[in-house]
Amino acid sequence: MKSHDRGRSNGDGYRKGPVLLRRDQIPSTTSDQRLLSGADGAGWLHGDPWRVMRIQSEFVEGFGALAEVGPAVSVFGSARIPPGSPDYVLGEAVGRGLAEAGYAVITGGGPGVMEAANKGASEAGGLSVGLGIELPFEQGMNQWVDLGVNFRYFFARKTMFVKYAEGFVVLPGGFGTFDELFEALTLVQTHKVTEFPIVLVGRSYWSGLLDWLRGPVLERGTISAVDLDLLNVVDDAEEAVRIVCERGAELRAAELAAVEQATWAEQQAAESSVP
Secondary structure: OOHHHOOOOOOOOEEEOOEEEOHHHOOOOOHHHHHHOOOOHHHHHHHHHHHHHHHHHHHHHHHHHHOOOOOEEEEEOOOOOOOOOHHHHHHHHHHHHHHHOOOEEEEOOOOOHHHHHHHHHHHOOOOEEEEEEOOOOOOOOOOOOOEEEEEOOHHHHHHHHHHOOOOEEEOOOOHHHHHHHHHHHHHHHOOOOOOOOEEEEOHHHHHHHHHHHHHHHHHOOOOOHHHHHHEEEEOOHHHHHHHHHHHHHHHHHHHHHHHHHHHHHHHHHHHHOOO
16 A cells, blocks of 8 residues: 555545446556556557547536536535544534525535535535545545536546635645645636635634745745735634625626626617617
8 A cells, every 4th residue: 555545445436437446446546647647658649539538528527517506615625534523513614604605515525524514515405516536545425415526637626616616615634625725726816717715714724824925935026915815714614604705795796797887888889880
């Protein structure tokens, strides 16, 4: 077992697209690893076109499954948080609060904080969505997911997290959570997506990261002071939900105003063209 796999289990098996594998059938590499490997020389000429078809199918299936989800918020956090722990309880409260506010809750579909947020949303009567990923230590979709989609490729899955969310709530987590956080932050900072709210929950957990951003990162000019305003830091679920709801209302009002302005402009153009 590889060092980074210690302490993990295969749960209900390893999912490779629609295929379920267990025990000796579990491969030693993932689809992402094989896609990004350059060791096969010209072999990509034969294999990669088929990968492109699989990638295309993942986008099509994801778009089709999530097209009618409605207003939603992506919640990120560690898979290693045990049930009943303070962070797990916090995740439940976030999921419950978002569902009560009318949002679907999207997570990675796994255990820990993801399970907690899905549980809170489901128990509150909201739509609980899970976007799973093919990993060597696959633990399966948690039982609180109402709508689940499994992905081979991280980049296809990340697109779904962003495309169908109106905000991002980030609870304590590790490398995967950091990756999702900075992906969302980069897209908002570069205006690749609408300026959706990004909320970090747990000041004590995130304070070290924020000190580093405000310190050497800002001092060297690699970010601007205004970039730090993209991050909202809170300690409780209620405040996180409030920020998401307020920003969502602002965005919907701005969208409505833009539609009304466009309609007015079209009417004016039509009237001016009448002889």
